[in-house]
Amino acid sequence: MDMAELQGKTRQKLVVVGNGMAGIRTVEELLGLAPEMYDITVFGAEPHPNYNRILLSPVLAGEQDFKDIILNSVEWYAEHGITLHMGKNVATIDRVRRKVIAEDGTEAAYDRLLLATGSTPFILPVPGKALDGVISYRDIRDTELMMDAAKTKRQAVVIGGGLLGLEAANGLKLRGMEVTVVHLGDWLLDRQLDDVAGDLLRRALEERGIGFLLGKQTAAILDDGQGGVAGVRFSDGEVLDAQLVVMAVGIRPNTALAESCGLYCERGIVVSDALQTYDPRVYAVGECVSHRGVAYGLVAPLFEQAKVCANHLAQLGIGRYQGSVLSTKLKVTGIDLFSAGDFMGGEGMEDIVLSDPAGGVYKKLVLKDDKLAGVCLYGDTADGAWYFKLLREGRSVAELRDTLMFGESTIGDAGVQGQSKAASMKDSDEVCGCNGVCKGSIVKTIKDKGLFTLDEVKKHTKAASSCGSCSGLVEQILMSVVGTDFQETPKTKAVCGCTERSHGEVRKAIREQHLLTHAEVFHFLEWRTPNGCATCRPAINYYLLSSWPHEAVDDPQSRFVNERVHANIQKDGTFSVIPQMKGGVTTASELRRIADVADKYQVPMVKVTGGQRIDLLGVKKEDLVNVWQDLGMQSGHAYGKSIRTVKTCVGSEFCRFGTQNSTQMGIDLETMLANMWSPHKVKLAVSGCPRNCAEAGIKDVGVIAVDSGWELYVGGNGGIKTEVAQFLCKVKTAEEVKEYSGAFLQLYREEAYYLDRSVHYIARVGLEYIKAKVVADAATRQALYQRLLFSLQGLPDPWAARIAGSQKNEFIPIKLQA
Amino acid sequence: MTDSQHWVHICALTDIPPQGSRVVERASGNVAVFRTHDDQVFALLDRCPHKGGPLSQGIVHGHGVTCPLHSWQIDLASGEARAPDQGCARHFPVKLEQGMVLLAL
Numbered sequence: 011m012d013m014a015e016l017q018g019k020t021r022q023k024l025v026v027v028g029n030g031m032a033g034i035r036t037v038e039e040l041l042g043l044a045p046e047m048y049d050i051t052v053f054g055a056e057p058h059p060n061y062n063r064i065l066l067s068p069v070l071a072g073e074q075d076f077k078d079i080i081l082n083s084v085e086w087y088a089e090h091g092i093t094l095h096m097g098k099n100v101a102t103i104d105r106v107r108r109k110v111i112a113e114d115g116t117e118a119a120y121d122r123l124l125l126a127t128g129s130t131p132f133i134l135p136v137p138g139k140a141l142d143g144v145i146s147y148r149d150i151r152d153t154e155l156m157m158d159a160a161k162t163k164r165q166a167v168v169i170g171g172g173l174l175g176l177e178a179a180n181g182l183k184l185r186g187m188e189v190t191v192v193h194l195g196d197w198l199l200d201r202q203l204d205d206v207a208g209d210l211l212r213r214a215l216e217e218r219g220i221g222f223l224l225g226k227q228t229a230a231i232l233d234d235g236q237g238g239v240a241g242v243r244f245s246d247g248e249v250l251d252a253q254l255v256v257m258a259v260g261i262r263p264n265t266a267l268a269e270s271c272g273l274y275c276e277r278g279i280v281v282s283d284a285l286q287t288y289d290p291r292v293y294a295v296g297e298c299v300s301h302r303g304v305a306y307g308l309v310a311p312l313f314e315q316a317k318v319c320a321n322h323l324a325q326l327g328i329g330r331y332q333g334s335v336l337s338t339k340l341k342v343t344g345i346d347l348f349s350a351g352d353f354m355g356g357e358g359m360e361d362i363v364l365s366d367p368a369g370g371v372y373k374k375l376v377l378k379d380d381k382l383a384g385v386c387l388y389g390d391t392a393d394g395a396w397y398f399k400l401l402r403e404g405r406s407v408a409e410l411r412d413t414l415m416f417g418e419s420t421i422g423d424a425g426v427q428g429q430s431k432a433a434s435m436k437d438s439d440e441v442c443g444c445n446g447v448c449k450g451s452i453v454k455t456i457k458d459k460g461l462f463t464l465d466e467v468k469k470h471t472k473a474a475s476s477c478g479s480c481s482g483l484v485e486q487i488l489m490s491v492v493g494t495d496f497q498e499t500p501k502t503k504a505v506c507g508c509t510e511r512s513h514g515e516v517r518k519a520i521r522e523q524h525l526l527t528h529a530e531v532f533h534f535l536e537w538r539t540p541n542g543c544a545t546c547r548p549a550i551n552y553y554l555l556s557s558w559p560h561e562a563v564d565d566p567q568s569r570f571v572n573e574r575v576h577a578n579i580q581k582d583g584t585f586s587v588i589p590q591m592k593g594g595v596t597t598a599s600e601l602r603r604i605a606d607v608a609d610k611y612q613v614p615m616v617k618v619t620g621g622q623r624i625d626l627l628g629v630k631k632e633d634l635v636n637v638w639q640d641l642g643m644q645s646g647h648a649y650g651k652s653i654r655t656v657k658t659c660v661g662s663e664f665c666r667f668g669t670q671n672s673t674q675m676g677i678d679l680e681t682m683l684a685n686m687w688s689p690h691k692v693k694l695a696v697s698g699c700p701r702n703c704a705e706a707g708i709k710d711v712g713v714i715a716v717d718s719g720w721e722l723y724v725g726g727n728g729g730i731k732t733e734v735a736q737f738l739c740k741v742k743t744a745e746e747v748k749e750y751s752g753a754f755l756q757l758y759r760e761e762a763y764y765l766d767r768s769v770h771y772i773a774r775v776g777l778e779y780i781k782a783k784v785v786a787d788a789a790t791r792q793a794l795y796q797r798l799l800f801s802l803q804g805l806p807d808p809w810a811a812r813i814a815g816s817q818k819n820e821f822i823p824i825k826l827q828a
Numbered sequence: 829m830t831d832s833q834h835w836v837h838i839c840a841l842t843d844i845p846p847q848g849s850r851v852v853e854r855a856s857g858n859v860a861v862f863r864t865h866d867d868q869v870f871a872l873l874d875r876c877p878h879k880g881g882p883l884s885q886g887i888v889h890g891h892g893v894t895c896p897l898h899s900w901q902i903d904l905a906s907g908e909a910r911a912p913d914q915g916c917a918r919h920f921p922v923k924l925e926q927g928m929v930l931l932a933l
């Protein structure tokens with residue numbers, strides 16, 4: 011007997027009923043959290059391992075095979091020690107003896123039970139509903155039946171013009187059948203689209219040869235005399251010939267089993283925010299549950315449920331499921347539609363509509379209290395993900411309102427080569443410029459690996475995992491493959507896999523509990539890993555240092571190598587050295603020393619940077635300390651999440667247009683901010699007049715001199731997504747420039763999440779909020795400014811500290827005695 | 829491994845920062861020697877299986893290190909990249925004796 015078996019004796023037993031998407035997702039999450047906790051047994055009525063139900067439509071349309079859509083192979087269950095009963099329908103749950111019994115008599119005892127029985131298609135109670143050739147659209151079997159029917163039969167009627175019905179109709183049409191969709195409502199997808207978009211969709215599908223009968227009620231399905239289908243009769247007497255009838259009129263949570271054992275059900279199995287039923291040993295997830303009165307029918311919310319449920323099964327007990335906002339996309343190749351939220355509008359709401367029926371484009375945005383409440387897009391869904399994000403975050407769109415309709419690209423976002431529409435990209439087009447990932451390989455990975463979230467796609471393809479500017483594109487691609495968008499909102503998103511806590515929660519705990527070390531944070535917030543990972547450790551280090559200046563001690567081992575060695579690592583493992591050159595001003599003696607260093611250490615390249623200073627590239631790690639010593643200059647912090655440079659123009663000293671001494675202003679600011687750590691890099695610029703030679707419009711803080719004083723701009727960014735800085739205020743004196751920009755930067759340091767640039771922070775809280783704190787309220791501004799000065803007081807220059815001998819081992823390689 | 833293995837004395841444990849590393853220079857490729865939070869030592873060829881990044885410069889967490897170039901996570905004991913990445917950095921036997929780090933090459 012080996013160790014695993016011995017431990018098995020003490021393990022608890024978990025039985026899962028329903029081998030579908032929500033149940034197995036919960037098991038996967040659970041294995042990630044507590045792989046050793048349970049002996050797991052899974053019952054599934056279907057004779058298949060867990061597969062991706064969403065992709066039945068591409069299979070029906072002939073775009074994919076069954077074998078492509080398996081999510082967990084039979085081997086996967088075996089590898090994880092899961093007992094799998096395929097093709098066994100659980101008939102009874104004995105809650106007193108705590109066991110389940112399948113129709114064939116198979117029994118399994120449980121300590122905890124997870125119900126994930128999904129839903130059952132609703133069958134209209136009309137005569138003829140049980141005839142041969144009447145099918146629903148739910149599983150592999152239904153799909154096979156349809157594919158077979160298409161080979162021998164000519165005419166099909168699809169009852170129901172919802173997502174499922176239309177995807178079925180499209181597939182059958184592609185397989186050569188004559189298809190008519192019958193729909194009770196006045197337009198298609200009446201739960202996802204408004205009337206205008208619904209009509210556009212109908213016309214597009216009609217062009218593909220699908221027929222429609224709207225406002226029709228099915229009265230009976232006609233018998234061909236041999237137990238098969240001959241046609242459909244409607245309440246108005248009209249008859250339509252058909253040999254295949256697909257019922258896609260809706261789904262019902264499958265609660266039969268739960269009800270039979272006395273669990274409380276309403277529309278679905280009623281669960282708490284912990285996904286627990288009225289019996290504390292029994293949990294339920296997926297389409298079969300009713301949470302706060304809502305039963306969901308898309309995978310995104312089910313996966314959120316799975317995550318929380320796994321957390322409770324693992325007895326961590328900190329997650330809560332609070333319901334989801336949904337978005338929908340029809341997976342019919344070539345037709346683009348997207349809707350989310352309350353897109354019908356109504357009292358107290360405003361619509362913004364762009365309608366170009368001839369061009370096949372329709373967009374409707376519904377606003378409530380300056381926030382986006384609903385979206386309905388047809389024809390051009392490129393910005394669906396972006397709108398959905400605005401909607402979920404509930405952030406004010408007042409400032410975006412004028413351009414909102416034209417999408418994210420108008421506010422300065424685009425992928426490489428200005429691409430902003432995933433749909434129009436070819437498979438060979440590059441999506442992620444940083445890691446060289448093209449569209450085709452992303453689509454393939456999503457399908458092959460069964461991915462559902464942006465984070466998963468990032469991990470598996472590396473797309474969007476470096477600079478992140480292509481996240482929007484990747485999200486669009488993900489949506490077009492899985493038909494829905496699954497991403498947690500940043501508010502609740504965990505810092506990393508080591509914890510459930512969000513950035514906001516971590517910082518709050520550090521502040522309120524006066525936590526001073528990583529160990530205290532890990533302990534207090536119950537980190538899952540002994541000492542974090544490369545994602546959370548640097549974030550916590552920043553939160554500690556910024557919350558408790560002069561108290562918390564910097565942990566070099568929690569810094570990315572660049573910040574640990576105070577130089578930028580290059581791709582060959584050498585480093586670049588950029589000394590500080592305040593305001594871009596240098597002297598002959600500094601230049602001489604730089605030249606000498608370049609000679610002495612054989613620096614391969616000396617380059618003037620975009621930040622008005624000089625870069626020595628290709629320095630070996632063991633030479634770093636000597637190079638710094640010989641330079642006799644301060645660190646330029648060109649490597650850190652910290653102040654970088656203050657770029658300046660010539661200004662009034664020499665320039666004939668200059669109104670103020672911009673160079674001196676820049677030097678003063680750079681002096682004030684020396685050694686400042688921040689959530690992400692911080693760049694400033696000062697121009698001496700509105701000609702703005704220092705390009706202050708794309709800096710985190712931009713200062714532009716005018717005749718009567720200085721204008722301050724914030725939140726600019728010249729990186730991959732160019733963001734123009736927004737006007738903050740105008741001030742009179744140089745001292746005020748320091749106070750206002752210092753206060754803004756301190757607010758950013760205190761409130762932005764680690765790795766948020768100032769533009770992202772402002773987008774989250776709104777410029778009005780910043781103005782209220784920094785401009786309108788003098789007391790708050792001064793307090794912020796004082797806190798900044800206090801934090802920065804007496805911070806050592808890191809190069810000087812290293813020259814003095816701190817952490818010197820870091821730089822000395824060990825040589826082997828030959 | 830056999831007893832004929834050649835153990836080389838590298839440095840004292842305290843010469844390596846906790847959750848840090850030191851580089852041992854070697855003609856056929858540098859070796860990174862790591863010290864984890866629980867004072868265990870591990871040694872890997874200082875070349876990430878992805879694109880050759882210097883693993884010694886990564887952040888050490890648990891018994892793993894994250895490569896500084898593209899954030900692959902490498903298991904210190906086996907040298908294997910953690911899923912979903914695939915690859916393996918060569919690992920070397922290393923042991924502690926009376927506070928001294930010994931490496932077998």
Ligand SMILES: Cc1cc2nc3c(=O)[nH]c(=O)nc-3n(C[C@H](O)[C@H](O)[C@H](O)COP(=O)(O)OP(=O)(O)OC[C@H]3O[C@@H](n4cnc5c(N)ncnc54)[C@H](O)[C@@H]3O)c2cc1C
Pocket residue numbers: 027028029030031032033053054055056063064065066067098099100101126127128129147148149174264267295296297298306307308309310312339341492493494
């Ligand atoms: C054709 C089609 C297209 C879809 N497209 C999309 C889309 O684009 N986007 C989207 O988000 N969602 C889509 N969905 C919906 C999505 O597939 C479901 O929301 C999701 O699969 C529900 O997961 P679940 O685990 O709750 O149920 P299921 O995946 O249905 O799993 C339940 C399983 O439990 C089994 N079971 C039930 N009772 C028992 C019992 N007593 N004993 C043993 N086993 C039992 C069932 O046989 C089934 O296998 C689509 C669904 C279909 C059918």
Ligand code: HEM
Pocket residue numbers: 856857873875877906907908916917918919
């Ligand atoms: C008994 C089994 C093994 C033997 C005898 C062996 C031997 C060697 C030798 C002699 C080298 C060249 C060393 C050098 O350049 O200094 C080497 C390199 C390497 N080994 Fe192994 N090895 C074995 C197992 C493994 C395993 C299990 C892995 C992965 C987990 C591995 C990964 C590597 C890699 C990646 C290199 C290349 C290093 C480079 O880039 O230079 N080896 N191996």
Ligand code: SF4
Pocket residue numbers: 659660661662665666667668669672697698699700701702703704
């Ligand atoms: S911004 Fe104005 S003051 Fe500065 S260099 Fe240009 S023209 Fe001269």
Ligand code: FES
Pocket residue numbers: 876877878879880881895896897898899900
């Ligand atoms: S070289 Fe290590 S992750 Fe790319």
